[in-house]
Amino acid sequence: MSEQVMAATPTAVLAADGTPLKQRLQKTLRRRKLIAAGLVLPLGAFVFVTFLFPIFLMLFRSVENPIIHDNMPQTVAALELWDGKDVPEEAAFAALVRDMVTARQAKTIGRVATRMNFEMSGVRSVITSSARKAKKMEAPFKDALIKANPMWGERDIWVTFKRLGNNYTATQYLAAVDMRYDSDNNIVRQEEDRQIYVTIFGRTLWISLAVSLLCLVLGYPVAYLLATLPAKYSNLLMIMVLLPFWTSLLVRTTSWIVLLQTNGVINELLVWAHIVGDDNRLQMMYNQTGTVIAMTHILLPFMILPLFSVMKTIPPSYMRAALSMGANPVRAFVKVYAPQTVPGIGAGSLLVFILSVGYYITPALVGGRTGQMISNFIAFHMQKSLNWGLAAALGGLLLVGVMILYWAYTKIVGVDNMKLG
Amino acid sequence: MKKSLLLTSIAAVGLFAASTVSAANLTVVSWGGGYTKSQVEAYHKPWEAMGGKKINSEDYNGGLAEVKAQVESGKVIWDLVDVELSDAVRGCDEGLLEEIDPSILPAGDDGTAATDDFIEGTLVDCGVASIVWSTVFAYDKTKFTGNAPKTMADFFNVKDFPGKRGLRKGPKANLEMALMADGVAPADVYGILATKAGVARALAKLDSIKDITVWWETGAQPAQMLADGEVAMTTAYNGRIFGAQVTENKPFEIVWDGQVWDLDLWVIPKGAPNKEDALKFIAFSTDTKRNADQARWISYGPVRKSAAPLVGKHAEAGVDMKPHMPTAPANFKNALQNDFAFWADHQDELNEKFSAWLAK
Numbered sequence: 199m200s201e202q203v204m205a206a207t208p209t210a211v212l213a214a215d216g217t218p219l220k221q222r223l224q225k226t227l228r229r230r231k232l233i234a235a236g237l238v239l240p241l242g243a244f245v246f247v248t249f250l251f252p253i254f255l256m257l258f259r260s261v262e263n264p265i266i267h268d269n270m271p272q273t274v275a276a277l278e279l280w281d282g283k284d285v286p287e288e289a290a291f292a293a294l295v296r297d298m299v300t301a302r303q304a305k306t307i308g309r310v311a312t313r314m315n316f317e318m319s320g321v322r323s324v325i326t327s328s329a330r331k332a333k334k335m336e337a338p339f340k341d342a343l344i345k346a347n348p349m350w351g352e353r354d355i356w357v358t359f360k361r362l363g364n365n366y367t368a369t370q371y372l373a374a375v376d377m378r379y380d381s382d383n384n385i386v387r388q389e390e391d392r393q394i395y396v397t398i399f400g401r402t403l404w405i406s407l408a409v410s411l412l413c414l415v416l417g418y419p420v421a422y423l424l425a426t427l428p429a430k431y432s433n434l435l436m437i438m439v440l441l442p443f444w445t446s447l448l449v450r451t452t453s454w455i456v457l458l459q460t461n462g463v464i465n466e467l468l469v470w471a472h473i474v475g476d477d478n479r480l481q482m483m484y485n486q487t488g489t490v491i492a493m494t495h496i497l498l499p500f501m502i503l504p505l506f507s508v509m510k511t512i513p514p515s516y517m518r519a520a521l522s523m524g525a526n527p528v529r530a531f532v533k534v535y536a537p538q539t540v541p542g543i544g545a546g547s548l549l550v551f552i553l554s555v556g557y558y559i560t561p562a563l564v565g566g567r568t569g570q571m572i573s574n575f576i577a578f579h580m581q582k583s584l585n586w587g588l589a590a591a592l593g594g595l596l597l598v599g600v601m602i603l604y605w606a607y608t609k610i611v612g613v614d615n616m617k618l619g
Numbered sequence: 620m621k622k623s624l625l626l627t628s629i630a631a632v633g634l635f636a637a638s639t640v641s642a643a644n645l646t647v648v649s650w651g652g653g654y655t656k657s658q659v660e661a662y663h664k665p666w667e668a669m670g671g672k673k674i675n676s677e678d679y680n681g682g683l684a685e686v687k688a689q690v691e692s693g694k695v696i697w698d699l700v701d702v703e704l705s706d707a708v709r710g711c712d713e714g715l716l717e718e719i720d721p722s723i724l725p726a727g728d729d730g731t732a733a734t735d736d737f738i739e740g741t742l743v744d745c746g747v748a749s750i751v752w753s754t755v756f757a758y759d760k761t762k763f764t765g766n767a768p769k770t771m772a773d774f775f776n777v778k779d780f781p782g783k784r785g786l787r788k789g790p791k792a793n794l795e796m797a798l799m800a801d802g803v804a805p806a807d808v809y810g811i812l813a814t815k816a817g818v819a820r821a822l823a824k825l826d827s828i829k830d831i832t833v834w835w836e837t838g839a840q841p842a843q844m845l846a847d848g849e850v851a852m853t854t855a856y857n858g859r860i861f862g863a864q865v866t867e868n869k870p871f872e873i874v875w876d877g878q879v880w881d882l883d884l885w886v887i888p889k890g891a892p893n894k895e896d897a898l899k900f901i902a903f904s905t906d907t908k909r910n911a912d913q914a915r916w917i918s919y920g921p922v923r924k925s926a927a928p929l930v931g932k933h934a935e936a937g938v939d940m941k942p943h944m945p946t947a948p949a950n951f952k953n954a955l956q957n958d959f960a961f962w963a964d965h966q967d968e969l970n971e972k973f974s975a976w977l978a979k
Contacts, residue, residue: 308712319968320813323960326712391819392968394975401978460783461848484833566834567788567977575974581684582789583970 257597260590263367265313266359269306270297274363277356282383286356291339298325298332316585317369317378318358324349354381370591395575395592399599402571405489405561406554412494413501413550414543420498421505421542426514443499451560454492458483458564484566492560497553501546508542544611552600572596644675645896648685649701651678652839653862657916658701660934662904671903672896680837683710686888690715695890698897705959705966707746707884716745717887723898727925728907736907741922746884747901749910750919753880753945753954754792757860758852759845760870771800771877771953774852775827782851785844786825788834790973791962792854792879795955797824799877805955813961818969822976834977845871861918861943865936875950881957882922918943 211219267274272293280286301307307329315322328346335342343350361367361379372378372385376393380386387393420439424432442450457463465479474480482488512535520530558573565574572592579589647663649655655678663674677697679685683706689695702710710716721742724733734742741748756774758767768780775797786793795808801824803811811817833850835841841855842863857878863869885901887894903909910921911929918940921927930940941947945954962969 305712305714308709308714312709312713315964316967320964323964392971392975394971394978397975397978459847459849562836567829567832570978578970578974581680582682583967584683584687585967 253597256590257594258590259587260370260594261366261368263313263362263369263587264365265306265309266362267365269301269304269310270294270359270363273297273359277360277363280356280360282357282360283353285340285351285353288338288340290356291343291350292337295332295335295339295343298329302329302332312584313362314355314358316373316588317362318355321349321355321358324355357381357383370587371595373588374591374595395572398570398572398575399595401486402555402573402596403599405486405493405569405571406551406557408490409493409497409554410501410547410551412490413498414547416494417498417501417505417546418539418543421502421509424502424506425509425512439499439502442495447496447559448563450496451492451563454488454495455483455564458488458491483564484569486565486569488564488566489561489569489571492564493554493557496560497550500549500553504545504549505539505542508539508545512538540611544607548604548607551603555596555600643673645672645698645893645900646675646677646696647699647701647900648677648679648697650681650838652859653866653917654838654858654919657858657913657919658904660916661909661913662900665909666900666903671900672893674900682706683715686710686715686886687713690889693890695888695892697888698891698893699900700886700888701749701883702746702886703959704743704746704748704882704884704957705962707743707886708959709963710886711743711745715889717889717891717894718745719747719887719898719901721747723902725902725906727923728929729925731925736923736925738922738924741882741884743884746886747905748882748884748922749905750883750913751880751922751945752883752919753857753875753878754787754796754854755857755860755873755875755878755945756796756852756854757841757845757871757873759848760872762851767872768852768874769876770874771796772802773874774854774877775800775824777828777831780852782831783849784828784832785835785841785850785853785855786828786832787854788836788977790969791966792957793825794818794821794969794973795879795957796854796877797821799953799955800824805877805953808955809958809961813965818972822972825976842869842871845869857943857945858917858919865933865938875945876953878945878950878954879957880945880954883919914940914944918945920944920946 213219213222273290276290276293277286280290298307301310307326311322311325311329314325324347328343328350331346335346340350349355361369361383369379373388374395376388376396377385378388420435424435424439426432427435455462459465460479460481460483462483464482465474468474469476469479482491516534516538517530520534521527525533555571556573557571558577561569561571562574562577565571573596576589576592576596579585579592647658649658655676659676663676667673679700681703683702686697686700687710689697707716711718721734724737724742724747726732727736737748738751756768756771758780760767762782763780766779768774768776773780774784794812798808798811798817798821799805801820812821833844833853835844835853838856838859841850841853842859844850844853845855845860846863846867846869857873860871860873864871864873885904887897887901891897905923907923907925907929910923910926911931913919914921914926914930915932915934921930927946930944932939942949944950
């Protein structure tokens with residue numbers, strides 16, 4: 199290395215101040231890079247603070263499990279010595295009573311009870327009512343607790359306590375795929391009448407695929423017209439595509455309710471035209487059909503715009519050339535035109551698919567019973583059941599799913615083969 | 620280091636802005652629509668008129684999510700929230716709400732001490748009840764010209780009473796109503812529902828109308844669905860149906876048989892910026908006069924015994940409000956109180972079972 203430098207030095211070009219030109223150049227370039235980085239820094243920090251960091255926090259919540267560990271420290275410690283067979287010794291009962299007294303004073307017993315209740319239905323009142331009596335309990339605490347509630351004399355509640363005593367847990371992810379730990383800490387499937395999330399994940403995938411496909415079928419001809427019509431017409435068409443795009447999502451969804459409901463515009467027209475009977479009005483709303491129709495309409499611009507931007511760059515002469523060389527219009531389209539639009543198809547489909555996988559408000563309003571998607575359940579656990587850990591796990595799975603699909607997409611189509619407008 | 624400094628200062632500025640805004644006004648959060656209007660007319664206006672802190676009224680959709688988020692992040696903006704009983708108890712247990720000493724409440728007009736004047740069970744550690752409301756079912760009179768539904772069982776009787784149904788999307792009240800329609804007496808409902816077979820029985824009853832049911836989520840939806848003809852009968856909060864009957868002259872009829880009644884309470888999120896004023900507002904808004912006045916705007920019953928005889932006519936329509944109260948003797952014959960302790964215990968499991976049933 200040093201030999202090379204030595205050898206190069208005599209011939210190196212020098213700048214005005216005597217330093218080698220190469221060095222000067224590097225210095226200047228480095229400064230420019232720093233300035234560029236400095237300009238990007240605010241945006242980077244903004245993205246980190248408002249986007250990446252919250253996502254990380256949320257994902258962390260799906261495995262973090264501090265409630266029992268922090269609020270019932272003595273019980274957790276006592277249970278570490280327990281072999282898990284039969285009911286624990288008196289020491290664990292005594293520790294539990296002490297923890298309950300402190301937790302009740304600190305008003306955290308409700309959190310402990312809620313956390314336990316997520317895993318073991320009905321245990322909430324057992325814990326809160328026992329904690330209410332804990333202050334007056336006397337040794338032997340085992341008898342006292344079992345007298346307060348016979349459930350303390352069973353192994354199950356202690357197994358759950360011990361499992362949730364860990365600061366980190368996989369229970370939320372298991373719950374998110376309809377699995378659970380049984381009382382021997384084996385992973386088993388959730389009871390059949392409580393299995394729900396796998397079905398909903400499957401449905402989310404299916405609805406998203408259907409919406410993407412419908413958007414492609416409907417959007418392709420529109421994009422083609424936009425790209426090929428004379429400006430006079432294509433501008434008008436563009437406005438018709440963009441106008442709904444600029445309209446509020448809620449307004450568009452509500453308009454669909456007006457159109458599709460049982461006594462809505464479409465059904466009234468059909469009945470008036472004697473196409474369907476008054477008693478057999480079509481149910482197009484509050485089910486999967488409603489979700490697919492409304493979402494397709496709302497997401498259509500996300501398909502049309504990338505397609506349009508790709509089609510705009512395809513010279514019309516290619517098609518003319520193909521036709522003049524004897525291909526029939528279908529063949530010319532399939533062999534010459536369509537392959538050139540693949541980047542637009544890819545971008546549009548991916549955009550629509552990813553947006554629809556996380557769709558929330560439209561399914562909530564028009565989805566009824568069968569049109570609900572996974573986001574609706576995430577929202578439910580955020581807002582109603584307050585099981586933020588499960589909401590985070592469901593969100594985490596959704597994120598991983600989208601990333602896998604994106605990865606598969608880049609493998610099959612290639613990320614360069616995508617044009618986002 | 621620099622970044623974290625920037626972060627802290629951004630957070631500090633945000634916090635400062637939030638606290639100056641919220642400290643100036645008393646932020647009172649309720650369910651919106653006709654219900655909030657009744658509170659504005661009966662509580663907020665007289666409160667401000669007698670020199671109370673200016674009220675900033677906000678709407679929400681129930682639940683403890685926002686309260687939890689505010690308390691956990693340490694940036695509490697809400698001073699008072701109108702919640703259901705189960706949330707008042709749960710929030711209290713989890714340390715999300717301030718405790719309220721009932722001694723701040725004034726005695727009733729007739730001199731009865733507050734603790735005796737409030738109906739039993741309406742004062743809890745962290746909450747003071749203001750109204751009794753009820754989930755009932757209502758139908759469109761024009762759809763049933765001959766034989767009209769009269770009992771809870773009729774709601775599930777598709778043969779004699781055809782037409783689509785509306786139900787709230789959630790297990791609460793639906794499971795109870797299904798069991799009552801299946802012949803269970805109100806007193807036995809929760810005992811049966813605590814068993815696996817009981818839940819299966821309730822869901823099986825709901826199965827009979829599952830395919831013709833439209834599911835609603837917000838209180839305003841059922842009346843709208845009835846008005847649109849989307850459903851022939853639907854469960855709803857009684858005040859919303861009353862609002863449509865009286866102020867919009869809709870041909871709706873409430874069936875009180877098998878009603879599931881509940882309470883709404885005032886609670887104060889832990890660390891609320893105007894706790895003292897919030898306490899004063901609670902004492903003011905739940906006194907006998909205000910409690911009775913509220914019932915002049917919407918058909919939710921007062922929780923003070925001394926207020927019940929004072930319930931008069933609707934402020935705008937002039938209808939006598941007494942027969943429209945969930946607690947009116949004629950309406951209260953076959954009624955069930957929502958058991959908050961049962962729901963606190965079983966809601967996670969039942970929500971799952973209900974969602975699984977719904978998705979099938």
